[in-house]
Amino acid sequence: MKKTILIIGGSGFIGSHLADKLTKDGHNIIIYDKLPSKFLKSKQSFIKGDILNIKSLNKALNKIDIVFHFGGIIDIEYSKNNPKECLETNILGTNNLLNIVSKMKKKPKIIFGSTLYIYSKYGSIYRISKETCENLLHEYSIEYNIDYLILRFGTVYGTRASNNNSI
Numbered sequence: 001m002k003k004t005i006l007i008i009g010g011s012g013f014i015g016s017h018l019a020d021k022l023t024k025d026g027h028n029i030i031i032y033d034k035l036p037s038k039f040l041k042s043k044q045s046f047i048k049g050d051i052l053n054i055k056s057l058n059k060a061l062n063k064i065d066i067v068f069h070f071g072g073i074i075d076i077e078y079s080k081n082n083p084k085e086c087l088e089t090n091i092l093g094t095n096n097l098l099n100i101v102s103k104m105k106k107k108p109k110i111i112f113g114s115t116l117y118i119y120s121k122y123g124s125i126y127r128i129s130k131e132t133c134e135n136l137l138h139e140y141s142i143e144y145n146i147d148y149l150i151l152r153f154g155t156v157y158g159t160r161a162s163n164n165n166s167i
Contacts, residue, residue, distance in 0.1 A: 002027055004065050005030070005066045005067075007029065008033070008067065008069045008071035010029075010037060011031060011034075011038070014113060018070075019037075019041070029043070029044045030046075030064070031045065032047045032060045034048065034049070034050050047060050051094070052093055057097060061100055061104070065108055067097070067101070068113070070113040071093060072093055075126075076124055079126035080124045086125050086126060090129035091136070094133040095136055098110075098137065098144075098146065101140075102140055102146065107144070107146055111151060112148060112150050112151065113151055114134055114153070115152055115153055115154075116152050116154045118130055
């Protein structure tokens with residue numbers, strides 16, 4: 001069944017590959033990102049937006065069946081050096097998404113990109129932000145009947161990967 005899918009962070013490594021696969025499978029794909037996608041296909045839509053901008057995010061969520069939330073700050077070293085920005089972007093951005101979805105009549109399923117670092121002493125502020133987001137998802141699901149799934153990635157690599165990748 002054809003779905004309308006929003007990929008927050010769809011210009012990034014995982015998001016762009018996912019967008020390609022879901023487009024190939026015949027779904028309507030909308031990429032929501034601060035940065036334009038270098039990999040945008042003709043059958044994909046792009047919305048330039050920030051998860052901290054509630055008005056823009058709210059508009060993007062209109063008539064969406066599934067949201068893949070891969071947006072936010074993912075670089076561990078950057079997170080260590082910019083903890084306030086990491087926490088605000090990742091936690092408040094996720095809370096913005098959940099708050100908007102909680103008020104929707106037809107709630108999209110949320111698939112959240114997290115990390116295996118939540119089981120580790122490593123990962124610094126990044127780990128804390130992702131673990132907090134997972135807890136927010138759980139609580140919002142209980143309070144507002146939001147269906148969600150968490151994907152905990154390890155180190156990902158391949159074509160389109162960032163130069164900051166540890167591999």
